[in-house]
Amino acid sequence: MRTILMRFYVFSITGGNSQMSDSVSTATVPADEGKKLAGNGILWLFAIGQLGWSMLSGIISNWLVYYYQPGESLLSQGQQLFITQGAVFVGLTVIGLITASGRIFDAFTDPWIASKSDRCRHRLGRRVPFLRYAPIPFGAATVLIFISPVGEVSWVNNLFLLVMVLCFYLAMTCYCTPYNALIPELGRTQKQRINVSTFISTTYFFGTAFAYLVPNIAAVFAPDFGITNAFRLTIGILAVVAVVCMLVPSFAINEHEYAVTTPSETPTFKSLVKTFRNHEFRTFVGSDVLYWIALTMFQTGLPFYITELMGLSDSMTFPLFALMTILSFAFYLPVNVLAKRLGKKKLVVFAFFFFTLAFAITTCVGWFGVPGVAWGVIVAVLASIPMAILGIIPQAVVADIAEADAIQTGEKREGMFYAARTFAFKLGQSLAMLLFTSIALIGSGGMGYRLTAVFAAVFCLLGAIVFTRYHEDKIMGIISENFRERTNR
Numbered sequence: 001m002r003t004i005l006m007r008f009y010v011f012s013i014t015g016g017n018s019q020m021s022d023s024v025s026t027a028t029v030p031a032d033e034g035k036k037l038a039g040n041g042i043l044w045l046f047a048i049g050q051l052g053w054s055m056l057s058g059i060i061s062n063w064l065v066y067y068y069q070p071g072e073s074l075l076s077q078g079q080q081l082f083i084t085q086g087a088v089f090v091g092l093t094v095i096g097l098i099t100a101s102g103r104i105f106d107a108f109t110d111p112w113i114a115s116k117s118d119r120c121r122h123r124l125g126r127r128v129p130f131l132r133y134a135p136i137p138f139g140a141a142t143v144l145i146f147i148s149p150v151g152e153v154s155w156v157n158n159l160f161l162l163v164m165v166l167c168f169y170l171a172m173t174c175y176c177t178p179y180n181a182l183i184p185e186l187g188r189t190q191k192q193r194i195n196v197s198t199f200i201s202t203t204y205f206f207g208t209a210f211a212y213l214v215p216n217i218a219a220v221f222a223p224d225f226g227i228t229n230a231f232r233l234t235i236g237i238l239a240v241v242a243v244v245c246m247l248v249p250s251f252a253i254n255e256h257e258y259a260v261t262t263p264s265e266t267p268t269f270k271s272l273v274k275t276f277r278n279h280e281f282r283t284f285v286g287s288d289v290l291y292w293i294a295l296t297m298f299q300t301g302l303p304f305y306i307t308e309l310m311g312l313s314d315s316m317t318f319p320l321f322a323l324m325t326i327l328s329f330a331f332y333l334p335v336n337v338l339a340k341r342l343g344k345k346k347l348v349v350f351a352f353f354f355f356t357l358a359f360a361i362t363t364c365v366g367w368f369g370v371p372g373v374a375w376g377v378i379v380a381v382l383a384s385i386p387m388a389i390l391g392i393i394p395q396a397v398v399a400d401i402a403e404a405d406a407i408q409t410g411e412k413r414e415g416m417f418y419a420a421r422t423f424a425f426k427l428g429q430s431l432a433m434l435l436f437t438s439i440a441l442i443g444s445g446g447m448g449y450r451l452t453a454v455f456a457a458v459f460c461l462l463g464a465i466v467f468t469r470y471h472e473d474k475i476m477g478i479i480s481e482n483f484r485e486r487t488n489r
């Protein structure tokens with residue numbers, strides 16, 4: 001059964017080209033001769049790192065706005081206000097400006113850290129030193145974001161939150177950018193690549209699920225500590241767990257055994273320019289930016305959709321996400337069967353359209369006399385299908401583009417490719433946070449929250465249209481031809 005599944009994975013990554021699939025799936029010699037091929041045990045140890053950082057990222061993505069710009073549901077539980085509320089500048093909110101500033105700062109530090117990693121000469125390698133030293137600051141910043149120096153609304157809290165958000169995103173960049181750069185280095189064959197993409201998508205879902213547990217765990221502590229301190233205590237506990245998980249790859253994996261650790265000599269800006277000169281990469285990034293605008297607006301809005309529109313407790317966030325995740329896993333095998341027949345590109349476009357449908361339906365939750373729980377189940381079921389597709393394929397697409405570029409240019413810049421991707425989509429996330437926090441204030445009776453779902457649907461639809469211009473056959477043709485040349489030597 002395991003062999004069959006792996007064949008499905010190989011077919012998905014090769015885009016359904018049967019001739020290409022046969023040549024790639026039988027590859028045993030990696031592009032970097034002399035290095036070990038990482039087995040599934042090593043890839044799972046690597047994936048544990050994603051469990052940790054996705055937990056911290058999920059806490060900020062899901063609960064930062066909910067905590068600092070609370071709706072009526074959370075206020076009724078005794079949640080305090082710490083930062084300036086309402087629009088303060090051309091319809092923009094303080095929390096929106098802070099979160100957007102953090103994302104913009106994060107976007108511009110990505111290429112810098114990527115270049116530092118690509119050019120690193122540390123005894124542990126190019127990536128592992130960052131994975132070892134970044135987790136503790138990453139976890140500490142996550143906790144401090146939810147601790148305000150002043151116990152009431154104050155400009156001091158505004159400033160402190162801004163500083164902590166910037167620290168959080170810098171620490172996240174220091175970990176995630178080198179971490180992502182290891183994906184094509186550990187997954188040097190197509191089979192490995194789809195395996196590592198599948199493994200990290202699995203741990204990503206679990207990490208995000210743990211993040212959704214914040215209100216459930218906080219409810220246990222709330223009677224003794226109050227809802228505000230209960231949130232803080234919960235986040236502190238999860239942060240410790242996350243830090244331990246993030247440290248696992250740095251101590252369990254010897255980078256020198258599996259990856260080329262020769263530093264790049266290309267300066268940061270020049271490397272970034274070279275990366276964006278790749279036409280297929282620009283197309284992918286364009287669609288990715290639009291998708292992440294949509295997803296960030298939806299993800300930020302989910303607690304509000306559940307509490308303000310569906311009329312449910314915020315503790316329902318976790319079971320609904322768990323349902324979505326379980327169903328997504330169930331679709332993994334069908335996704336790989338369809339990828340074999342339709343190709344990776346077509347499947348991603350389909351996922352975009354399906355997410356658009358899920359976002360559009362979210363605008364109607366709470367209407368037509370349908371119970372809130374039923375609405376939650378409908379949205380979870382619809383979202384699970386594109387989650388299964390987009391949880392695996394996009395990371396592998398970047399790895400394919402990076403490999404094809406290395407073949408053509410002779411320079412390995414995996415870190416910069418992943419950094420350039422995150423540079424772009426984080427700018428999109430910045431826009432999403434500004435839009436969400438401002439649009440949410442429009443109208444009354446939850447109308448603003450409904451409008452955020454409308455915007456999410458529109459951006460996702462645009463992402464689908466852009467991705468139709470990605471030339472998958474060209475990229476896979478370069479990889480396949482290089483493989484044939486190496487095997488014929």
